[in-house]
Every structure is written in C-alpha cells, then in structure tokens.
Amino acid sequence: MLKYPEPRPRILEIDPYVGGSAEIAGKKNVIKLSSNEAALGPSGEAIRAYKAHSERISRYPDGGASELKLALCGIHNIDPNRIVCGAGSDELLQLLCRAYAGPGDEVLFTEHGFLVYKLAALASGASPIAVPETNLCANVDQILNAVSKDTRIIFIANPNNPTGSYLSRSEIHRLWSNLPSNIILVIDAAYAEYAGLQDYNCGIDLVDSSENVVMTRTFSKLYGLASLRVGWCYAPGSIVDVLNRVRGPFNVTGAAIEAATAALSDRDHINKSLALNDKWLNSFPDQLSGTKIKCLPSAGNFILMQFPSIKGQSATDAEKFLIKNGIIVRNVESYGLPDCLRITMGLDHEMETVILKLNEFARIP
Ligand SMILES: Cc1ncc(COP(=O)(O)O)c(C=O)c1O
Missing domain, CATH: 3.90.1150.10 (Aspartate Aminotransferase, domain 1)
Incomplete structure (x- = not known):
C-alpha cells in the first residue's frame, strides 16, 4: 500500500x-x-452591470448562462444550443481534454502554441505532442504528418499566442478536410476580434458544417474582463452535450454573465x-x-x-x-x-x- x-x-x-x-x-x-x-x-456598461449584480450575489447564477448565449447569438448569428460558456476559455480547453483524451491518447498542438494545451493534455492523462512550426507559424502539413491512430484533439490558436501568426481560412479548411472525423479540431480564437485580415476566419462556419470542430472564445482580451473568467465555445450538438455533462453546474458566475452580456452591447x-x-x-x-x-x-x-x-x-x-x-x-x-x-x-x-x-x-x- x-x-x-x-x-x-x-x-x-x-x-x-x-x-x-x-x-x-x-x-x-x-x-x-x-x-x-x-x-x-472593460466597457463602462460592463462595469455598471457588474456592480448592479452585487445586489444578487446570494443567488446561484443561471447555470445555462442563457442571457449571455442569446446576446452572442444576436452578434454572431449562431444557434444558442451550440454554445457552452466557461470560466474563461481555459476551462473549456481543459474540459475538452478531460472528456475526449485520456491515457494512451495524443493531443496535438504546435511548437510555440499556447501553453495551456500541454497542461490540459497532461491533466487528463493524455500525451501532449508539440508539432514543429515553420517560421513561427503553424504548418498544416506538419500537423497532418503528426496525426496518428491515437490522436484525439488538435489545438490551433488562431491567431496564436505568443507568435501572433495565424492560419488563413483555406489552410484551416485544408487541415480539417484531411483529418479523420473522430479527431476534434479546436480552433482557439481568443484573439479573433483583433484579427481583421481578409483571409482570416474565426471558424464559426466550419463548426456549422462539421461534427468535429470546436471554436473557443474569450472575454478576457478585447472585452477587458480577464478577472471575471468568462469564455465560450461554439461546437457541434454532440460535443455540447458532452461538455454540459462534465462542466460544473454553475461554472460561470452571475457577475461574469451580466458583465459579459453588457460588454457585447457597447459597440x-x-x-x-x-x-x-x-x-x-x-x-x-x-x-x-x-x-x-x-x-x-x-x-x-x-x-x-x-x-x-x-x-x-x-x-x-x-x-x-x-x-x-x-x-x-x-x-x-x-x-x-x-x-x-x-x-x-x-x-x-x-x-x-x-x-x-x-x-x-x-x-x-
Ligand atoms: C490563445 C489563448 N487561448 C486562450 C486563452 C485563455 O483565455 P481565458 O481563459 O482568459 O479565456 C489565452 C489567454 O492568454 C490565450 O492566449
């Protein structure tokens, strides 16, 4: 013993x-x-919503974050049933690993990709695999070469932190279209709001047209709410169902839901x-x-x-x-x-x- x-x-x-x-x-x-x-x-509207929430902190938050999901749908024209909110997008990255990758499985990300992918893979018992980049940018051919029968998840930060590089819409599409359908492609679009380039796409349309792509987003960057810990993902229904089973029932606080909803409205x-x-x-x-x-x-x-x-x-x-x-x-x-x-x-x-x-x-x- x-x-x-x-x-x-x-x-x-x-x-x-x-x-x-x-x-x-x-x-x-x-x-x-x-x-x-x-x-x-953050927006003054978000701060007002946060303060107003102080009157209600004895109550549990809405575990489904419906108000925030509806606001996101209005902006992105997406289905609220395909959204899961998290305590930062970090939580969603962790939950994806916990639910889909375990001992014997491989989780791929690129050489200079966001550090949390490796941590999330290890925490779930899976093997983290760092794929070489070319000139500090993810290389689709290298990623495809690294895919094995054990690969379960591929994380791509697009744009990537800390390099700032990104993969064009067509490169992301090429990556996805060459993947076996049992592998989840996670497009971590934490900086999507800043990426105004013509050939950039945050991945929403790929989520809409596939069963194995997840896009993650955050309120920690453009919206200035890093301390409140609020993020979301847009995913196929089957993955939403799984994430809703493994997440905590009240994983996003009421203050975060209200401040994030208000932040979205302050154009x-x-x-x-x-x-x-x-x-x-x-x-x-x-x-x-x-x-x-x-x-x-x-x-x-x-x-x-x-x-x-x-x-x-x-x-x-x-x-x-x-x-x-x-x-x-x-x-x-x-x-x-x-x-x-x-x-x-x-x-x-x-x-x-x-x-x-x-x-x-x-x-x-
Ligand atoms: C690429 C990327 N993804 C995800 C995150 C996590 O953001 P949060 O958990 O604050 O939503 C960060 C934060 O730095 C990031 O750079």
Whole structure:
C-alpha cells in the first residue's frame, strides 16, 4: 500500500502555468504589458452591470448562462444550443481534454502554441505532442504528418499566442478536410476580434458544417474582463452535450454573465479598443526600425519582439532593462522562444514610454 496519496499518472509532469508578472518590487506606476489584457479595460456598461449584480450575489447564477448565449447569438448569428460558456476559455480547453483524451491518447498542438494545451493534455492523462512550426507559424502539413491512430484533439490558436501568426481560412479548411472525423479540431480564437485580415476566419462556419470542430472564445482580451473568467465555445450538438455533462453546474458566475452580456452591447467601446490596437500594432514596429529588435507581424493585441543573441543586447538583457524602467513584458522562454519577448499593445503613454526605452536600449549606432 502507498504511504501517501498519489495523483494520477502524468499529473506531476505538469509545470504549473506562470502568467505574465504584474509587479516590480519597489516600483509604483508600473507599465504592465505582459498578459494581453485590454489596454482600455472593460466597457463602462460592463462595469455598471457588474456592480448592479452585487445586489444578487446570494443567488446561484443561471447555470445555462442563457442571457449571455442569446446576446452572442444576436452578434454572431449562431444557434444558442451550440454554445457552452466557461470560466474563461481555459476551462473549456481543459474540459475538452478531460472528456475526449485520456491515457494512451495524443493531443496535438504546435511548437510555440499556447501553453495551456500541454497542461490540459497532461491533466487528463493524455500525451501532449508539440508539432514543429515553420517560421513561427503553424504548418498544416506538419500537423497532418503528426496525426496518428491515437490522436484525439488538435489545438490551433488562431491567431496564436505568443507568435501572433495565424492560419488563413483555406489552410484551416485544408487541415480539417484531411483529418479523420473522430479527431476534434479546436480552433482557439481568443484573439479573433483583433484579427481583421481578409483571409482570416474565426471558424464559426466550419463548426456549422462539421461534427468535429470546436471554436473557443474569450472575454478576457478585447472585452477587458480577464478577472471575471468568462469564455465560450461554439461546437457541434454532440460535443455540447458532452461538455454540459462534465462542466460544473454553475461554472460561470452571475457577475461574469451580466458583465459579459453588457460588454457585447457597447459597440462604441469595442471600436475604440480596436482602433487603439490597430494604431499601435501598425506603428510600434516602425518606431523600432532604428533598433536591433525585429517585430514579428501579429494578428492579435500583442507583438513578439526578437532580439539578437549578443551579450548585452539579448532578450534577457532587454527584459532586465525594461524592468529597471518599470515596464513588464512577457518572457517567452517557456514557449521555446528564449530570444524573444512578447509585448501587449497598451495605452498611448505606455507605448510611447516603451518605444523611448527600447530605442535607448537597442538603437543601432
Ligand atoms: C490563445 C489563448 N487561448 C486562450 C486563452 C485563455 O483565455 P481565458 O481563459 O482568459 O479565456 C489565452 C489567454 O492568454 C490565450 O492566449
């Protein structure tokens, strides 16, 4: 008999997720651009709904989140019965693994894909398989090559965090159309709202026309509600049925449901947030053009910056320099990108300070 309680196999292989830091010891007024949160924060409507909810916190929330689902249907023209809401989209990624992948099964994602996929696979006892990328972008042929009889789920972040790269609608379609129908293709569209490119598609039409595609979305990014933990997925009826069996009965709080519903209705705020993001996504790389920093193209609300591997000029040196100056960006070593830092697009004064400091740090003499 064991002397102590032992977790299921693979659980101890999990390195707990470490998010972007939020503080610098001894510094006030820190510029925090490390977690891809919304620069403008949430809509005033969402804050009002959140506060109004304080009157009702003794009651359980609506376990079906019907109000939020109806609001989502109005915007996306989709069937409310195919939506499942979650405590962040993270929860839905975890539940998909728990329900569909276990010991002996494989869960695929790409080399520099969002970290949670590996954690979710291990937590369910499945084997995580990282598929090589090409030039920091998912490669459909490589993914198809990696599919085996044991593959159960493929996660694609589209656009991907932290690289900012994306797969076009036709590439996603090519991937799906070459997959056996027993494999779930999860299109994690956490940054879909920012991806205004013509050949981008969040995956709703593929969910509509298939039995094995799931799209996940979040209110943590554009809608500025990261702390409330609310996300949703759009999925075929059979998968919705399974997720509703494995999720907690009240997995999304009432405050989150109401704030998210209100956030969807504030088009003005959404447009302002998108305009601010576009402005900096376009001008940030230009304003670093006189430096040794390479900015990778991004379809999200963040940019991956690549630094030369030279002592004094590396990503590690840049991170230290920024911290000294009260600026926090994301170290992406855990994503296999030790020569890079990821920066979230912030407010005007934040971006101006960062640009000034990075030019000071890395200007080409
Ligand atoms: C690609 C991607 N998917 C999912 C998430 C999780 O978002 P949340 O759980 O806050 O909805 C994130 C958060 O950073 C992300 O970058």
